[in-house]
Amino acid sequence: MAGAAAEAAVLGELRRIVGDEHAVEPAPEHLRDATETRGIEGRADAVVFPGSAGEVAAVVAWCYEQNVAITPRGGATGFAGGAVPTEGGVVLALERLDRVRSFEPLLWRAEVEAGVRTEHVHRLARESGLLFPPDPGAAEQSQIGGNIATNAGGPHAFKYGVTGRWVTGLEAVVPPGELISVGGPIRKDVAGYDLRSLLIGSEGTLGIVTAAWLRFVPAPEAAFPVVGLYPDVRAGCAALERVVGSGLVPAALEYLDGGALAAAGPSYPGGTPAGAAFMVIAEADGTAEEAGRIRDELLDVLGQDAIAVQAPEPVELWRWREGVAFAVISLRGGKSGEDVVVPLDRLAEAVEETVEIGRRHGLEACSWGHAGDGNVHANFVVDPRDEAELDRARGGAEELFAMAIRLGGSISGEHGIGWTKRGWLEHQWGPRAVELHRELKRAFDPKGLLNLGKKV
Numbered sequence: 001m002a003g004a005a006a007e008a009a010v011l012g013e014l015r016r017i018v019g020d021e022h023a024v025e026p027a028p029e030h031l032r033d034a035t036e037t038r039g040i041e042g043r044a045d046a047v048v049f050p051g052s053a054g055e056v057a058a059v060v061a062w063c064y065e066q067n068v069a070i071t072p073r074g075g076a077t078g079f080a081g082g083a084v085p086t087e088g089g090v091v092l093a094l095e096r097l098d099r100v101r102s103f104e105p106l107l108w109r110a111e112v113e114a115g116v117r118t119e120h121v122h123r124l125a126r127e128s129g130l131l132f133p134p135d136p137g138a139a140e141q142s143q144i145g146g147n148i149a150t151n152a153g154g155p156h157a158f159k160y161g162v163t164g165r166w167v168t169g170l171e172a173v174v175p176p177g178e179l180i181s182v183g184g185p186i187r188k189d190v191a192g193y194d195l196r197s198l199l200i201g202s203e204g205t206l207g208i209v210t211a212a213w214l215r216f217v218p219a220p221e222a223a224f225p226v227v228g229l230y231p232d233v234r235a236g237c238a239a240l241e242r243v244v245g246s247g248l249v250p251a252a253l254e255y256l257d258g259g260a261l262a263a264a265g266p267s268y269p270g271g272t273p274a275g276a277a278f279m280v281i282a283e284a285d286g287t288a289e290e291a292g293r294i295r296d297e298l299l300d301v302l303g304q305d306a307i308a309v310q311a312p313e314p315v316e317l318w319r320w321r322e323g324v325a326f327a328v329i330s331l332r333g334g335k336s337g338e339d340v341v342v343p344l345d346r347l348a349e350a351v352e353e354t355v356e357i358g359r360r361h362g363l364e365a366c367s368w369g370h371a372g373d374g375n376v377h378a379n380f381v382v383d384p385r386d387e388a389e390l391d392r393a394r395g396g397a398e399e400l401f402a403m404a405i406r407l408g409g410s411i412s413g414e415h416g417i418g419w420t421k422r423g424w425l426e427h428q429w430g431p432r433a434v435e436l437h438r439e440l441k442r443a444f445d446p447k448g449l450l451n452l453g454k455k456v
C-alpha cells in the first residue's frame, strides 16, 4: 500500500480506537509549530486526538505493532520543531486530555492531565492563594505536558527553578504501549532510578506524558520589579554580577541588549533614557515588607553606574517584557532564535559575540533573556520569505551553538534540541555520554518510533 491508500488504512485503524471524529487527515496547522517562520513543516498520514490515557496507550500499541512513527503534540508553541512530524506517521495530539483530576489547595498539589493549558494551572493556583512558578511565555497556548516534555523555564526560574522542580510524579505511556506511573503526590522519593527526571525534558522521545502531579507554594504577598539601564553590555553585565554577589535573591533577573531595547523600547512603559543600550530587570518578592526591602536594596545595587534605575508597575512591565519577541519580529516579519546558555561570568562575551555572528552573516542580531540563569535568547532578524536569509540564519545558529559550548555552556536552556538542533548533542557531550543517551533511548523505545529524528 502507498500514499492515499496507506493514509486511509492508518486512519481507519485509529478511528477504531478513538472514534471517527477524533482521527483526521492532517491539516497544515498540524504539521507546524512555532518554528513555522523558519520554514519548518512536516508530513503525516493522520492526526489522532485520544480522549484518555488508555486511548493514548492503545494508539501507541497499534503504531508500535505497525512500525508507524509517532509525534506527540502539545500546544505547538515549541521553538525547536519538536512537535513537527518530520518523518511522517501519526501526530498524537494531547489536547483532549484536559481534565484536572484532583486539586487539593490545602496540600498545595494537583493532578492534571497533559493537555491542560499552562495558564489554566496558573489560574487554579492563583485563585487559592497559591503559586505554580514556571512561567514560560506562551502560557495561554502551551500545555503542561509540553512544558514537562521540554522542561520549560521562564523569567522566574531564577529563584523558583524550571518546570521539573514542580513535578512530583508522572503518568506516561511508554512503548510498546504501556501506562506507567513514576512518583506521585509525594514530595520525596529516592527508591529507584529517577525515571521521572529522565522523562522530564525528554521531548517526547522516551514516552508520552498523559498526566502529572504538580506541587505549588503559597503565593508571595508582593512582587516589585526594578529596572536598571546602562550605556553598554559590560556595565549591564557588571550590574548583574553585583546583584548575585550581593546575596540578594531576586525572583527574576532578566536582560535586554541594545538591539532588543531599540526594537521594544518605544513601547516600554517607563520610557528609556537617551544612551541606554542595556536593560536589567530584577524582581523582588515575598511579604510586602520583605519585597519592599529587597526592592530598595536592588535599586541601590543596580543604581551604581546606571544611566537610570526605575521601580515600574509589575503588571505593565511584565506585559511589555512578554511582547519583546513580537517587537523584534515586527522589524522585518520574522526572527530566527536560539536559547543558548553560558556561565553568568561569560554573559557579556556571549551578548557581544551574538551581534558579531549576525554581522558576519549579514544579519541584524540582538539578544535578551534570563540573565541570572545565563540563558541567552539570541535572535537574528529575518524576512521569513527570504530563503537566502533563512539559510544565513541557519549558518549563524551553528556558530551560536559553537560559541555556547566554547564558553562552557549549553546549546539549549529551555527550548530543547528537537529538530532544529539535531546532531548538536554530540558536540556538547563526550562520546560515552552520547552513547548513554542512545542506550536509554533504546531501553525506552527499542524501535525508535517515538518522535523519530529528534533529540538523539
Ligand SMILES: Cc1cc2nc3c(=O)[nH]c(=O)nc-3n(C[C@H](O)[C@H](O)[C@H](O)COP(=O)(O)OP(=O)(O)OC[C@H]3O[C@@H](n4cnc5c(N)ncnc54)[C@H](O)[C@@H]3O)c2cc1C
Pocket: 033, 034, 071, 072, 073, 074, 075, 076, 077, 078, 079, 081, 082, 083, 094, 114, 135, 136, 137, 138, 141, 142, 143, 144, 145, 146, 147, 148, 149, 150, 151, 152, 153, 154, 155, 203, 204, 205, 207, 208, 209, 210, 325, 414, 415, 418, 451, 454
Ligand atoms: C511567544 C513564546 C514565548 C515562549 N517563551 C518561553 C519561555 O519563556 N520559556 C520556555 O521554556 N519556552 C518558551 N517558549 C517555548 C514553548 O512555549 C515551550 O517550549 C513549551 O514548553 C512548549 O509547550 P507546548 O505544549 O506548546 O509543546 P509542543 O510545542 O507541542 O511540543 C514541544 C515538545 O514536547 C513534546 N510533547 C508535547 N506534549 C507532550 C506530551 N504530553 N508527552 C510527551 N511529549 C510531549 C513534543 O513532541 C515536542 O517535542 C515560548 C514560545 C513562544 C511561542
